[in-house]
Amino acid sequence: MARRIIKIDADICSGCSLCADACHEGAIAIVEGKAKLIREDYCDGLGNCLPVCPTGAISFEERETAPALQTANDKAAKNSTTSELHQWPVQLRIVPVHAPYFDNADVLIAADCAAYACGSFHSRFMKDKITFIGCPKLDNIDYSEKLTEILEKNNIRSITSVKMEVPCCNGIEQAVIKAIEKSGKNLPRQASTFSITGEVLEG
Numbered sequence: 610m611a612r613r614i615i616k617i618d619a620d621i622c623s624g625c626s627l628c629a630d631a632c633h634e635g636a637i638a639i640v641e642g643k644a645k646l647i648r649e650d651y652c653d654g655l656g657n658c659l660p661v662c663p664t665g666a667i668s669f670e671e672r673e674t675a676p677a678l679q680t681a682n683d684k685a686a687k688n689s690t691t692s693e694l695h696q697w698p699v700q701l702r703i704v705p706v707h708a709p710y711f712d713n714a715d716v717l718i719a720a721d722c723a724a725y726a727c728g729s730f731h732s733r734f735m736k737d738k739i740t741f742i743g744c745p746k747l748d749n750i751d752y753s754e755k756l757t758e759i760l761e762k763n764n765i766r767s768i769t770s771v772k773m774e775v776p777c778c779n780g781i782e783q784a785v786i787k788a789i790e791k792s793g794k795n796l797p798r799q800a801s802t803f804s805i806t807g808e809v810l811e812g
Contacts, residue, residue, distance in 0.1 A: 615636075617666055629644060654669070701718065720744060720772045760794055761792050769799040772802055773803050
């Protein structure tokens with residue numbers, strides 16, 4: 610089948626390995642000092658490797674090649690059709706400070722964009738959690754005060770934060786850290802960061 614796939618110009622490749630590090634599918638490797646597409650079927654055609662190449666050695670081409678293998682996110686998104694939302698509302702600004710669903714709950718606090726970036730967000734992150742969303746840039750507030758009050762007045766078991774890699778999302782994770790500290794509770798905390806293409810970079 611014809612599809613978009615990367616092409617690497619070995620003559621101008623410096624062998625820096627930045628493209629191999631950026632390829633989340635493992636399609637690129639450094640072979641004899643040069644970047645090489647070692648698995649065409651792993652290349653998803655998204656081109657995460659292009660912007661990191663310092664010499665411009667990588668480009669796209671359309672040609673006959675094996676179909677790309679499904680990524681874990683693709684498979685999960687196709688197989689998961691059930692919502693994992695267990696309460697309402699979800700906007701952090703308007704959630705009540707005290708509610709029955711908080712009792713012995715694992716809480717997820719996510720940046721608004723996260724669920725749209727990651728196809729498997731419900732099954733992978735929301736499952737068995739009470740979920741709240743917010744955007745530090747749009748809301749332009751410090752969520753830590755609300756979160757501190759929620760932690761102080763409820764029996765929360767753990768808290769997970771999910772943000773995008775963009776700088777404006779950092780307020781989500783910082784608010785969670787500050788709220789745990791101010792509440793005086795020693796809560797288990799996890800943090801994940803997504804790329805703008807939905808790949809999990811951390812966590």
